[in-house]
Amino acid sequence: MNFVLALDQSTSATKAVLFDTQGVVLDSATREHRQVYPQPGWVEHDAAEIWFNVLAVIRDLAARHPERLRRLTCLSLANQRETFVVFDRRTGQPLYNAVVWQCRRGAELCRELVQGGHEPLVRGKTGLKIDTYFSASKLQWLIQSQPSLAARLRAGDALIGTIDTYLIYRLTGGRVFATDSTNASRTLLYDISHLQWADDLCGLFGVPRQALPEVRESFAHFGETDADRLLPHPVPIQGVMGDSQAALFAQRCFQSGMAKATYGSGTSILLNIGHQFRLSDGGAVTALAWVWQTQPTYAFEGLINYSAATVSWLKDQLGLIGDAAETEALGGAVPDNGGVYLVPAFAGLGAPWWRPDARAALLGLTAHTRKEHVVRAALEAIAYQIRAVLEMMRADAGVKVAALHADGGPTRNAFLMQFSADLAGVELRVGDVPEASALGAALAGLLGLGIHRSLPEVAALRRETRSYKPQMDPEAARRLYEGWLAAVRRIL
Secondary structure, eight states: OOEEEEEEEOSSEEEEEEEETTOOEEEEEEEEOOOBOSSTTOOEEOHHHHHHHHHHHHHHHHHHOHHHHHTEEEEEEEEOSSOEEEEETTTOOBSSOEEOTTOOTTHHHHHHHHHTTOHHHHHHHHSSOSOTTSSHHHHHHHHHHOHHHHHHHHHTSEEEEEHHHHHHHHHTTTSOOEEEHHHHTTTTOEETTTTEEOHHHHHHHTOOGGGSOEEEOTTSEEEEEOTTTTSSSOEEEEEEEEHHHHHHHHTTOOSTTOEEEEESSSEEEEEEEESSOOOOSSSOEEEEEEEETTEEEEEEEEEESOSHHHHHHHHHTSOSOSSTTHHHHHHHTSSSOTTOEEEOOBTBBOTTTOBTTOOOEEEOOOTTOOHHHHHHHHHHHHHHHHHHHHHHHHHHHTOOOOEEEEESGGGGOHHHHHHHHHHHTSEEEEESOSOHHHHHHHHHHHHHHTSSOSHHHHHTSOOOEEEEOOOSOHHHHHHHHHHHHHHHHHHO
């Protein structure tokens, strides 16, 4: 038996997961990193801290499984997608904090570009909207506001990369400067029809083309690493994907019409639409799901800025809970939300509204409102947003979504899963591996290495799922949803 070590570098933490070649989880280790908020609406991470955490989680597993790591087949990587780092070409050291996908500092630049009539060009090439959710406007802001950094980029002394690029560079000691197509596609700089960086988009956002990495398929070879001598021998880096696409792959959503929702800090809902690039007529963006043997697969995506991050807000900012796990019991401790609705527009509203200027609000409070009502409203807000995105995507794709595959840490919350199924009116199938992004990257690595030889072979691998079917009266679900939409209209 051989093994795969997969890194999942997410918005809140870095996790290393040890799998066997059948995709069974054997062990994992996690380190959280700080969320840096320099001013309202800005979000950063310390990329050096993330690198140290990568080494720490690998060290933990190496200490517990020395024999298994001697039989390591590859190291795979899934990562938070739009977050980017500018780092030193010689040392790999970050030259500025990583700018996170949640950060809104590019909002004014986005407004100017939209008003300038550039949206059709950008959307036609990238499948995405001009929005600060994606990397380019924040990168443009950084280049404009940091002249010394801009000079280093132009001179070739500094490099730009999403988190996967940065970690691959450090894992390989600077020998490989590359990204995969799923991560490249989230920058607003990559043409997802022609599968290459778009020079006109780089010019539009003022990004030096020569500072961007080589783009490879997710299943390609990305060099070798011994993880700073923590591994007993060098292993190939194989299987690199943005976390949401990796989760779609882990759920085996290989056919058009199959959909998944990753419950993370934000929630990404992806619906496979096949091999033909097309744009939606509604608020969905078009994502590059993956490229396998030069053939791209596309998906419609609905992006929710705040889902599990809302629970973190309850804990870290309000102090209403000590641990996210408490929310399941608290949400079920009251019979309903007591008329309380939370609109978690802490970083604007994503699909289907796309309003970066929106701000969060807690509405419907009375003298009888208890902590439990607020916690329940926070959980319900996740489900309301999922229903809004699913309704948009059904209309855009013209397909019926009979089931939604779900993954991510919050899927352990049975209250949230059942309420999501009730509100969306679809069966929710929760996989037995919450670490779906890590699993997807590992499966991609095994496919790239030829250990599994085809997508049907990957699809046939054994897995268990828990099913949540709608139990609420559809009319009651509609009334709740209408109440939340009314709250959204209030803040807009």
